[in-house]
Amino acid sequence: MSESKRVMTEKPLNAETPTPRLRSWITANDVFFDRNQGQIPDQKMPLDQWELRIDGEVKKPQRLTFEQLCDFPKAIVANTLECSGNGRSLLAKKSSGNPWTIGGVGNAIWGGVGLGTLLAETGLTERAAHVSFEGMDTPLGKANITFVRSIPIDKAMASTLLAYEMNGEPLPLKHGYPLRALALGWTGANCVKWLKRITVLDKPYEGFFMDKVYRVFEKGQDPASGEIVTGIKLKSIITQPLPGEQRQAGRVVVLGAAYGGEAHVEKVEVSPDNGVTWHAAEFLGPDEPFAWRHWQFVWQATRTGSHTLLSRATDSWGRRQPESAEWNLLGYGNNGIREHGVTIDIL
Amino acid sequence: MSESKRVMTEKPLNAETPTPRLRSWITANDVFFDRNQGQIPDQKMPLDQWELRIDGEVKKPQRLTFEQLCDFPKAIVANTLECSGNGRSLLAKKSSGNPWTIGGVGNAIWGGVGLGTLLAETGLTERAAHVSFEGMDTPLGKANITFVRSIPIDKAMASTLLAYEMNGEPLPLKHGYPLRALALGWTGANCVKWLKRITVLDKPYEGFFMDKVYRVFEKGQDPASGEIVTGIKLKSIITQPLPGEQRQAGRVVVLGAAYGGEAHVEKVEVSPDNGVTWHAAEFLGPDEPFAWRHWQFVWQATRTGSHTLLSRATDSWGRRQPESAEWNLLGYGNNGIREHGVTIDIL
Structure with a gap:
């Protein structure tokens, strides 16, 4: 890219x-x-x-x-x-x-x-x-x-x-x-x-x-x-690996960000298997009001083939990211877990 | 400048x-x-x-x-x-x-x-x-x-x-x-x-x-x-107004930064009268380990003429900035309050 x-x-x-x-x-x-x-x-x-x-x-x-x-x-x-x-x-x-x-x-x-x-x-x-x-x-x-x-x-x-x-x-x-x-x-x-x-x-x-x-x-x-449309909805994104990327089996560092506007992101979890299991991500870098929190999950990828990675955030207002966003005509506020999944290949 | x-x-x-x-x-x-x-x-x-x-x-x-x-x-x-x-x-x-x-x-x-x-x-x-x-x-x-x-x-x-x-x-x-x-x-x-x-x-x-x-x-x-020379010494600097600057009487926003390396800056005080009186500054912006803290002091300048502004910091290790730095041949670690004073004119 x-x-x-x-x-x-x-x-x-x-x-x-x-x-x-x-x-x-x-x-x-x-x-x-x-x-x-x-x-x-x-x-x-x-x-x-x-x-x-x-x-x-x-x-x-x-x-x-x-x-x-x-x-x-x-x-x-x-x-x-x-x-x-x-x-x-x-x-x-x-x-x-x-x-x-x-x-x-x-x-x-x-x-x-x-x-x-x-x-x-x-x-x-x-x-x-x-x-x-x-x-x-x-x-x-x-x-x-x-x-x-x-x-x-x-x-x-x-x-x-x-x-x-x-x-x-x-x-x-x-x-x-x-x-x-x-x-x-x-x-x-x-x-x-x-x-x-x-x-x-x-x-x-x-x-x-x-x-x-x-x-x-x-x-x-x-x-x-x-x-x-006012406050930013709670959301997490995966920024590494990129969709469609190929990686060798072994350690894969998954990076991402999560943000919730006026609310504080309290927790991010990552699923390396399309939602079957979830693991706590580790936060990285500054933690400031109104600012996103960066996170990583160090994934040990053993099975070769296609994998869908998901992430989900929880915030200080008790909000959790929805499985899928609520649709609207102009497509505002897409914060769905499914929509932000990333599928990659492990070789 | x-x-x-x-x-x-x-x-x-x-x-x-x-x-x-x-x-x-x-x-x-x-x-x-x-x-x-x-x-x-x-x-x-x-x-x-x-x-x-x-x-x-x-x-x-x-x-x-x-x-x-x-x-x-x-x-x-x-x-x-x-x-x-x-x-x-x-x-x-x-x-x-x-x-x-x-x-x-x-x-x-x-x-x-x-x-x-x-x-x-x-x-x-x-x-x-x-x-x-x-x-x-x-x-x-x-x-x-x-x-x-x-x-x-x-x-x-x-x-x-x-x-x-x-x-x-x-x-x-x-x-x-x-x-x-x-x-x-x-x-x-x-x-x-x-x-x-x-x-x-x-x-x-x-x-x-x-x-x-x-x-x-x-x-x-x-x-x-x-x-x-290893850790950064505790220090504060004044970044506004500039030395020699002329300002109208009234509100003068004094800006600065304070930093202490591995220690956390807990307090900054400002003196608008060359050390006679001291006032707590307000912190601005992010507060992160290893990073400086920005601060301001909103000064009501009433007396015209020359004024020397000083700032001093205190940190989480109980350190306070010295009145004057300890001199050494290569001039390392100058963190003296006096050396970092700023003299300006109020019109």
């Missing part, structure tokens, strides 16, 4: 991280997945031309320069980001959208300002209920719809970061330079890039990207009646 | 990370400090030409290919690396060597194989006492002395990584591609790059880089009688 990203669409840019690059706890900026609805700005906006507008249900509307933003207390957070549609192509029944395998996910250390810190100074009116984010990317398609999303005020106040730094570098252009919202532990759809405006609303933002997509619904159902 | 590295010598390459880039918990690979005694290989050795030789006091000497190495169980570790001479130029009394300020330090997530895992399979003889590392860099200078260092067998077995991955990328050429030793929590001198040979010895390796340098000694004293 190539070590460069797999591009699914060029315009807008949608590309997933190659599996070998998911074996490290940090996902390097250059291979971090791309998920866009609009056209990425073609160059970095000079910081002296940029400002962040905060308006709506706030007591003191603001226009902040980048320098003013950096003068706020800093927050540094490890956060695993996943595309709502990650794993979609692995569903047993086809759904529409980009054919993500497992690479619509990555983990980074983000630096920035807590949105709660900012809004505490701005002040909120009694009507404040949702916070919408608008970016500088330009809409694609005839309908010309700007990508605007909103999140509940509680989430905004408690655990949402405005990030200007990613893995020790200024936020790269592709990932939202100079500023992106990060609703920690929530899917990428809630994390608007190239942020230019934050509006506090008295209800959820109404528009295509809130009402028609990023909702869990069945065929024939009104999208708006479906649940909004 | 520029955001690119400050080069102190070109040959060998010695360069420190600019202070603004020390404000993130992860130090990006491209600004991670360079410290060399020899000439860096000018290109990446093709992996099929590389092998790791393990010999000496082992029961089964080995020659491992890169592929074989990657088939061992994986380890992923956050580790802050510091040059033994970091801070040297800030000492009150001049000492010899590269004039590091505070940028001879950085933090990364490393992936690789535990040396203990490897040696457990190789087996050790009863005489095994030290482990020496030899790299592929070529000596500079007339004496033509290869950079070989050894560490005690206990450290090698318990907490030494052979790293092939740095911040989610294959180990960069400058940082030791394809493999470097990392004695976790110990100074860079113990972490040989471009590793090609590991020899288990019945006593410490004898040679220039063990006996003449990386030892703490006074003028007129025999270097070999001085203590070897």
Whole structure:
């Protein structure tokens, strides 16, 4: 498998991280997945031309320069980001959208300002209920719809970061330079890039990207009646060996990651025999809130032939990964154990 | 201050990370400090030409290919690396060597194989006492002395990584591609790059880089009688504001890092008035063994004029940073509170 990203669409840019690059706890900026609805700005906006507008249900509307933003207390957070549609192509029944395998996910250390810190100074009116984010990317398609999303005020106040730094570098252009919202532990759809405006609303933002997509619904159902995609579902993936790989009998090191958004991954088990027996995996590397946990299982493969490896995670909220994901029309939140199995050959 | 590295010598390459880039918990690979005694290989050795030789006091000497190495169980570790001479130029009394300020330090997530895992399979003889590392860099200078260092067998077995991955990328050429030793929590001198040979010895390796340098000694004293530089000393640094910076009265966010090698940083205090009053700093971001902790202190600066900011750390071993470092001829281990103070102007 190539070590460069797999591009699914060029315009807008949608590309997933190659599996070998998911074996490290940090996902390097250059291979971090791309998920866009609009056209990425073609160059970095000079910081002296940029400002962040905060308006709506706030007591003191603001226009902040980048320098003013950096003068706020800093927050540094490890956060695993996943595309709502990650794993979609692995569903047993086809759904529409980009054919993500497992690479619509990555983990980074983000630096920035807590949105709660900012809004505490701005002040909120009694009507404040949702916070919408608008970016500088330009809409694609005839309908010309700007990508605007909103999140509940509680989430905004408690655990949402405005990030200007990613893995020790200024936020790269592709990932939202100079500023992106990060609703920690929530899917990428809630994390608007190239942020230019934050509006506090008295209800959820109404528009295509809130009402028609990023909702869990069945065929024939009104999208708006479906649940909004928010927190990342509990899931585990196998990143080594690769599907179809051939290995010699003997020691096979099985590597993977598990993540549950706002919840803490407590346990990962691995089955080397398609679910007949299960064995505890060992955790590797850092253990931080909002971040995935990497794990390995050292498997002694004795029988030659085809083997299906499965992994399953349990989290601090008492959730366990389902055997198979609940299907929905847009294929969001595929976290099924079966869908993420890997079949290999032992020689 | 520029955001690119400050080069102190070109040959060998010695360069420190600019202070603004020390404000993130992860130090990006491209600004991670360079410290060399020899000439860096000018290109990446093709992996099929590389092998790791393990010999000496082992029961089964080995020659491992890169592929074989990657088939061992994986380890992923956050580790802050510091040059033994970091801070040297800030000492009150001049000492010899590269004039590091505070940028001879950085933090990364490393992936690789535990040396203990490897040696457990190789087996050790009863005489095994030290482990020496030899790299592929070529000596500079007339004496033509290869950079070989050894560490005690206990450290090698318990907490030494052979790293092939740095911040989610294959180990960069400058940082030791394809493999470097990392004695976790110990100074860079113990972490040989471009590793090609590991020899288990019945006593410490004898040679220039063990006996003449990386030892703490006074003028007129025999270097070999001085203590070897091993674990990183407890220290804190201020990374914002910069020395000499001017700030408006009002809120000033003071940022910094603190690290203690194998010990856990428990507390950081900040003095905004040159040591008269001390205030607890708030920790930021990940808290991992062997890794620095970032902190901030939100200072309300009311008095205009010159202010000296100090920081001091306390660790899990009961150590506290000294007021001033103990001086030694080669200026190793400068962790003094006074030497790391930052004086700024409030307007």
